[in-house]
Amino acid sequence: MSIVIENLSFTYGKKTPYKKQALKNVSFTVNEGDFLGIIGHTGSGKSTLIQHINGLIKLEEGKIKVFDIDLSQKKPDLKLLRRKVGMVFQYPEYQLFDETVEKDVAFGPKNLKMSDEEIKQSVKEAIELVGLDYESIKDKSPFEISGGQKRRVAIAGVIAMKPKVLILDEPTAGLDPKGKEEILELILKLKESSAHTVIMIGHDIDELSRYVKRLIVLNDGQLVYDAKPAKLFENREKLEEMGLDVPIAYKLKCALSEKGVKMGEVANDDDFVREYLKIYKEKKN
């Protein structure tokens, strides 16, 4: 198991009038190779949760173990942790700072004290992996490229550190449909080629259910569901109470079932088409 979280609780601004409990008794595990999605209404604690996994927020209550690194210990090896867990923040393009794209992507590997050879190699690989042309972009300023390119560069900056687990906080926020699609395809590609375990926060349920194999639902700091998408949506009413939607494909399935057409498990468009064809073929025979 790569990540084990037990009874994690966290309160912001303890001892101030602004105090806010962001996480309440959250427990779950992530296995190697998982593609995990986290959803929840805005302010439900998603970002707080994943920042814990990377040791960016000091553990207060509960236990977190990432590979062999026990974060409940007094002085966990944060450097090792950050090498293993790569984290792409919301709007990651806002963290670019260096003169050239190449230098910016090299920031992480440099901090990890990789050798110069290794740095050059992994930077090149990362930039190519996110679908940019290394030669033409490496000497450009990260402030003069387009928004979508910036986001790719920022993701490359994390990939270049060769993390085992990749965590992304709303990686498609603020992109147009095509840009979203490209970033999602990129994540899928990354999952297959470099980081094998991926955790992704998202708002768009249609988008998430198309990719992830497992969904965690947070509501007001509590983990309410942890299930595979098709199973999760059976709690449609409860989800809607929490301000969450179900995918259109699932809604169609419900609408059809009201008319007496029973389908198997449906979480996304592909499932819907498959199930529909099944019924269609049965009818024909």
Next chain:
Amino acid sequence: MRDFAFGQYYPTGSVVHRLDPRVKIILSLFYLVIIFFVVSYVTYLIVALFLLFVVLISKIPVLSVLKSVKAVIFLLVFTAVLNIFFYKEGKVIAEWGIIVITAQGIDFAVKMILRLSLLVMGSSILMFTSTPTEITDGMEYLMAPLKFVRFPVHDVAIIMSIALRFIPTLMEETDKIIMAQKARGAAFDCGKFTERVKAVVPILIPLFASSFRRAEELALALDTRCYDATPKRTRMKKLKAGWKDFIAVIIVAALGTVILLDKYYFLSFDRMIENALGWNLWGA
């Protein structure tokens, strides 16, 4: 929002919070000036008790007011030490080579620490009990006479309120950027001095970039809504001074009177006590 003791509004809805900000600003300024007239330990005690009184009725935790001193603690200790070691006049207590410690030196240093900490704590109370908007509103009123010398009071006020409005936003942003760079393995809290200075670059540049972006967006938003600072504008919240403001003025005035009496009429309560007890601390 994170732990940031100095200049953080702390809502409790107490009487102090509800005072007219103009009155609060004037009283705070008066307090800042009058502190420099305090000469005796007895009056320092009186001022400290006064502060405690204000803190208690404003329901701010005493600890967060004390914490506001933390920001200047280095300055305090540094100047105090310098004063103790280099104040040459008066009754010598200890002596090593060129270093001479005198009773007057210690007296001076202690009083300076007291004065500066009371100063910082006093002004932090204004920040704890008034929102940034209240403060700028109050300032705008108080600076109104400057309009006659063509000073753009309203523009300055709007600039100030925008600046104040964005402090928490920028702090949040800084937090986020620091986290993002930490996630990329940046170490801000260790290493040599030069390394630490270098480590600031990955934070400052994104922060500047986002400040400019925000400034541009805000300017556009103001323009598209035809904002114009020059015509006579009305206010949403009219400030009104009332009874409680009057009482606050009386209390602070009383404090001022005690301090001035001590300095100019009684010539230090400390001396009176020393004389009464027959002590000779200063080696006359």
